[in-house]
Amino acid sequence: MKNRIFYNRVGFSTLLNKEIHRFMKVPVQTVLAPLISNILYMAIFGGMLQTREVGIEGISYLNFLVPGLATMGAIFAAFQNPSFSIISQKFQNTIQDLNSYPISLAEKILAFVFGGMFRGVLVGVLTYAATIFFVGYEVEYPIFFVLALTATSFVFASLGLIAGLVLDNFEKMNFALAIVITPLTYLGGVFFEISKLPGLLSAIKYINPIYPLVNVSRYAYIGVCEGNIVIHVLLTMALVISSFLIAAYIFKKGVGIKTV
């Protein structure tokens, strides 16, 4: 065996701490801004659409919207943390420092993913907390709800890590956010039931990784969701494993970090 999988616990916790410390140093930009956006979505869309039939029948639109917004907040926060961290290090010319630490590959990857996951869960939970004012605090399955946000954040932190390694500047990063993540989020069932969309747009749910994640959160929050919850949970687990394995493979190859 070349190196142990877990080699340097202090090194791992320092790298994880740095990933958390980095976004906590600018909380207005990293936590408060998405939180305010989500509250505005809640106030505006919730207010406007609660009389229309866009959510699940028999469920108030505001209740339908809360888990969607919490998931969306978690997705963006979790994705941005490792991707911006890695691209910042490329921009600052410090990315190669990562190669000089006696920290195992698994520890490095987990530090970036857990850092993003922490930020995602934080924004997701704070979004939920902010909506208490509109809909009350009741959650159907609270632990399941936190687990759903955790799984969502884990998947998008892994994807953010991949984006950070593969992309080489902020422009490409913002392009990926605007062209890929944002449309998938809007078509993932955050604001409305996807099956109510016409034709091909409705079929996007089959290839949209956000769709099962939103529905797992929604089921945990209100006890019902669009489609079969068991399938959504299985798909979520598959996404957790596959996104992490792809991120680990790319990191191990040294893409964006080492010169081959």
Next chain:
Amino acid sequence: MLSIKDVSMTYQKGKKEALKNINLEIEEGEFTALLGQNGAGKSTLINILAGNVKKTRGAVSIGGYDIDKKELETKKIIGIVPQDTGYDFIFTVDEALKKQSGYFGIKDNKEYIDEILDALYLTEKRSARIRDLSGGMRRRFLIAKALVHKPKILILDEPTAGVDIEMRHTLYDFLVKLHEGGTTIILTTHYIEEAEKLCKRIVIIDGGKIIADEPKEELMDAFSRESIIEVHFDQELNLADFDFLNDYHPHIEDKTRLQLKASKKDLSKVFRQLSEKNMEFTNLVVERPKLEDIYLNIIKH
């Protein structure tokens, strides 16, 4: 301490060779200069040791550990001061050094950080953000960062580029003390006088190959066969009057100084020939070639 065997590195699918069969053994406690022109392969070699660049062939071991098999162990042994003064925009000097200690598995390193900051005249700047430091301070910060885990080998890639002369000498003193404390040091620099002043061994890389590897004194002795002899007179000179010294390539500087190129053993002969011609001189200076002259000589050939 550091062993590099038959290391090559190619890029562009093997079309270009950055390093060609490099062999280098560095013993514990050595202070070695790695010299070469831009693009000679110095930084590529350092980047292989740092783990930033993958070698194509060969073997490298640091402190007895193979970098391919025991990579993490080797990281603890070396400290690298990179050529680029990249820095984190967010953290202060203190925060960055604490984190750097943590990456190397050191939880509480305050005492040693204080010591390094003091030695590098950075104590007053410990709460400043790295982005607010001057260029010279950032260079010193990078040295501090490379030292927090007390590496046995310190590799400095042009550490004094852009540093003012006073601070450069402060850094020299610091490096000498560090070396006296037992740290093995490898220095790449474009200031040849820096290598001449500090290093005991000179390695010259050109076109990806090591073209010279000698203890500094031996290298300088080998190239000192032709010293420059300068004979000072108190009157204007005419080159034609010195044709008896033609074997020594006579040349007149500032009208009153005669310059000759001769080996040490020819000195007495020159002196005798001048006396025989009753040429009274006021001073005689023998200048040994500087490392810079030797370096240029080797590179040209």
